[in-house]
Amino acid sequence: MESDHEPNAQGQADQRRNMKKRSKKTRRKRKFPWRTAVIALVGGGVLLAAGGWTAFRVLVAGQDIALLEKPLPAPTIIYDDRGKEATRIALNTIEPVDDADLPQHLIDAVVAVEDKRFFDHGGMDVWGVGRALAVNLTSGKTVQGGSTITQQLAKNVFLSQERTWTRKWKEVLLAEKIEEHYDKRQIMDMYLNQIYFGEGAWGIKRAADVYFGKPVRELTLSESALLAGIIRAPSALSPVKHPEAAKARRDTALQLMRDQGKISAVEYTGAIQSPIKLRTSQSVDDDAMKYPYYVDALIREASAQYGLSENDVLHGGLRIYTTLDTKMQEAAERVYADDSAFPASSADQLIQSGAALVDPRDGGIKALVGGRGKQPFRGFNRAVQLKRQPGSAMKPIAVYTPAFERGYTPEDRLMDEPVDFGGYRPKNAGGGYHGEVSIYDAIVNSYNIPAVELLNEMGIDAGMDAAKRFGIPLTDADRTLGLALGGLQEGVSPLQMAEAFGVFANDGTRMPAHAVARIESADGALVAETPANAAVRVTDPQVARTMTAVLQGVVREGTGELASLGDRPVAGKTGTTEMPGTGGHGIKDNWFVGYTPQLVGAVWLGYDHTDASHYLTTTSKAAAAVFQQLMSAALADEPAADFPAAAALGPGKKHDEPGKREDDDKPDKPGKGHGKGGKDDKPKPPKKDDKPDGPKHGKDHDKGKGHRGEDD
Numbered sequence: 001m002e003s004d005h006e007p008n009a010q011g012q013a014d015q016r017r018n019m020k021k022r023s024k025k026t027r028r029k030r031k032f033p034w035r036t037a038v039i040a041l042v043g044g045g046v047l048l049a050a051g052g053w054t055a056f057r058v059l060v061a062g063q064d065i066a067l068l069e070k071p072l073p074a075p076t077i078i079y080d081d082r083g084k085e086a087t088r089i090a091l092n093t094i095e096p097v098d099d100a101d102l103p104q105h106l107i108d109a110v111v112a113v114e115d116k117r118f119f120d121h122g123g124m125d126v127w128g129v130g131r132a133l134a135v136n137l138t139s140g141k142t143v144q145g146g147s148t149i150t151q152q153l154a155k156n157v158f159l160s161q162e163r164t165w166t167r168k169w170k171e172v173l174l175a176e177k178i179e180e181h182y183d184k185r186q187i188m189d190m191y192l193n194q195i196y197f198g199e200g201a202w203g204i205k206r207a208a209d210v211y212f213g214k215p216v217r218e219l220t221l222s223e224s225a226l227l228a229g230i231i232r233a234p235s236a237l238s239p240v241k242h243p244e245a246a247k248a249r250r251d252t253a254l255q256l257m258r259d260q261g262k263i264s265a266v267e268y269t270g271a272i273q274s275p276i277k278l279r280t281s282q283s284v285d286d287d288a289m290k291y292p293y294y295v296d297a298l299i300r301e302a303s304a305q306y307g308l309s310e311n312d313v314l315h316g317g318l319r320i321y322t323t324l325d326t327k328m329q330e331a332a333e334r335v336y337a338d339d340s341a342f343p344a345s346s347a348d349q350l351i352q353s354g355a356a357l358v359d360p361r362d363g364g365i366k367a368l369v370g371g372r373g374k375q376p377f378r379g380f381n382r383a384v385q386l387k388r389q390p391g392s393a394m395k396p397i398a399v400y401t402p403a404f405e406r407g408y409t410p411e412d413r414l415m416d417e418p419v420d421f422g423g424y425r426p427k428n429a430g431g432g433y434h435g436e437v438s439i440y441d442a443i444v445n446s447y448n449i450p451a452v453e454l455l456n457e458m459g460i461d462a463g464m465d466a467a468k469r470f471g472i473p474l475t476d477a478d479r480t481l482g483l484a485l486g487g488l489q490e491g492v493s494p495l496q497m498a499e500a501f502g503v504f505a506n507d508g509t510r511m512p513a514h515a516v517a518r519i520e521s522a523d524g525a526l527v528a529e530t531p532a533n534a535a536v537r538v539t540d541p542q543v544a545r546t547m548t549a550v551l552q553g554v555v556r557e558g559t560g561e562l563a564s565l566g567d568r569p570v571a572g573k574t575g576t577t578e579m580p581g582t583g584g585h586g587i588k589d590n591w592f593v594g595y596t597p598q599l600v601g602a603v604w605l606g607y608d609h610t611d612a613s614h615y616l617t618t619t620s621k622a623a624a625a626v627f628q629q630l631m632s633a634a635l636a637d638e639p640a641a642d643f644p645a646a647a648a649l650g651p652g653k654k655h656d657e658p659g660k661r662e663d664d665d666k667p668d669k670p671g672k673g674h675g676k677g678g679k680d681d682k683p684k685p686p687k688k689d690d691k692p693d694g695p696k697h698g699k700d701h702d703k704g705k706g707h708r709g710e711d712d
Contacts, residue, residue: 332630507544
């Protein structure tokens with residue numbers, strides 16, 4: 001048996017040896033194609049890289065950078081509502097500074113803040129791009145950019161501001177070409193000589209003069225760090241308008257310089273403790289620029305709505321088509337240049353004002369003025385930046401519109417008598433009471449108590465909802481009965497009020513106010529465009545027409561008589577807020593917001609800084625008078641138009657929710673502060689007042705966070 005198995009064992013061993021040999025041969029055969037593929041892939045990659053580099057060099061060589069020899073900002077052209085050139089931003093008054101006059105600490109500050117590897121890279125910082133990409137991916141949003149100083153120079157001088165990969169690629173090519181033809185100090189010189197530093201200052205020479213009143217070579221380390229810090233956002237970081245933000249940015253620049261070894265710890269400590277001393281009497285002359293307040297509003301809108309920066313608009317060679325009516329704008333500027341149109345100011349502070357004129361049919365801003373007197377370009381624009389309480393100008397929005405929506409009518413009766421809402425005791429201007437009055441009389445004569453009682457009866461949420469529909473920004477802190485009298489925490493601007501009142505002029509539809517129609521790059525590419533479907537239905541057309549009919553009475557026989565435009569139909573509402581500490585004899589804010597079928601105007605008057613010596617008098621109705629002059633001049637060439645007639649709603653048919661009318665017309669129960677009466681028993685209008693009431697609630701300061709019962 002053993003002999004029978006021995007041959008089999010030997011055969012099995014031979015078989016295993018043969019299988020191992022075949023397995024080795026198979027493995028060798030399998031490895032060979034992979035090795036070949038890797039070699040081919042590497043070789044192909046090398047060829048591709050060589051081809052790509054050659055193509056890149058050809059593209060770089062083809063870039064034209066001759067314009068750097070004349071480093072002026074490309075003009076942005078602004079067109080009016082008819083497509084005609086209205087003005088252009090061509091700030092070509094740049095005064096270059098020689099390299100020898102640039103302090104080393106200024107260059108170090110700019111490099112530390114804007115491009116710390118500036119002297120090491122060749123135009124594009126690959127490490128910087130990677131770092132920015134990693135940070136942005138980690139944060140989930142764009143918080144860092146990867147552009148070098150050379151790329152920024154290329155973008156500012158040669159390119160439009162469209163945000164595309166194509167533009168970014170062109171930027172890289174131009175930066176490479178610039179680096180090949182200029183050394184680093186030349187690039188830095190060109191960069192500092194042509195960028196915008198805010199407050200109308202183009203170039204480092206103008207910036208040093210505007211902010212500090214000194215030549216560039218005399219800038220201190222602290223001043224250099226401040227200027228370097230504001231480059232990225234000159235409007236938001238301007239030390240004139242935002243001193244705390246500018247100081248924080250300066251300190252960041254100094255810290256970066258210390259961390260990068262540009263300055264010592266001793267220099268850092270000395271500079272960071274240095275106070276910021278600005279030149280107070282010098283601003284850039286902007287006389288050459290037409291319509292500076294309108295242009296400012298354009299820049300703000302382009303930034304807020306379309307993400308364009310200040311430099312994009314001022315420096316980008318854009319074509320901006322607007323809703324500007326140049327005749328209306330020039331008429332408005334003439335009114336604001338006439339001191340006789342305004343009340344007399346105190347010796348040390350000018351009574352200021354802001355106004356906006358808007359077409360209610362499409363929301364186009366036709367004209368806009370943000371202040372009186374000489375002010376720097378991109379200074380405070382009261383037409384769009386103001387935050388002041390609107391006083392009684394809020395009543396049609398927050399009280400009477402929701403009331404009309406619930407079935408109240410102008411003939412319905414309200415009680416004007418002493419009231420107490422948990423300690424809140426609103427009073428009328430002058431302190432008197434008028435007993436039972438119609439809603440019409442309450443609006444026309446701007447009585448406070450009926451408005452507060454009516455809001456209380458409907459519920460504060462009714463007023464909050466209405467105000468939001470009209471586009472008025474509110475906070476939870478506004479959820480008080482003071483809302484009826486315009487006692488807002490944050491306040492409003494003339495432009496916001498003009499947009500809101502446009503609802504009444506436009507049959508209940510709100511058209512968002514805007515100055516930009518569309519924006520194109522220099523080569524015609526569409527950069528931004530106002531949405532075509534922006535209309536917002538706010539209320540029923542009949543409610544809007546009813547309100548217009550009542551607000552015509554305000555001008556015809558009420559507190560807004562000075563706003564009358566003669567035979568031209570006009571409606572509107574006054575608004576005043578009380579100046580605390582004057583015993584009811586002083587006014588902090590004076591408003592008039594009114595409209596014709598084709599134009600809405602909102603005017604605010606007051607001191608920028610109110611105190612015991614700076615407030616308007618109780619007899620001041622200047623806002624209505626300014627409105628009258630503005631609208632008369634703006635509409636001089638426009639035919640008069642009639643408002644659409646309001647349908648009779650029938651007195652007494654009230655309901656709880658808009659759109660759900662009740663069929664019964666039973667009189668209300670006594671004691672609700674709401675009765676019924678026809679035209680026959682309508683009392684004669686009491687003496688008209690336009691004064692704020694006495695009580696105040698909450699904090700008061702110049703940005704609108706005032707007391708809750710201020711009103712006319």
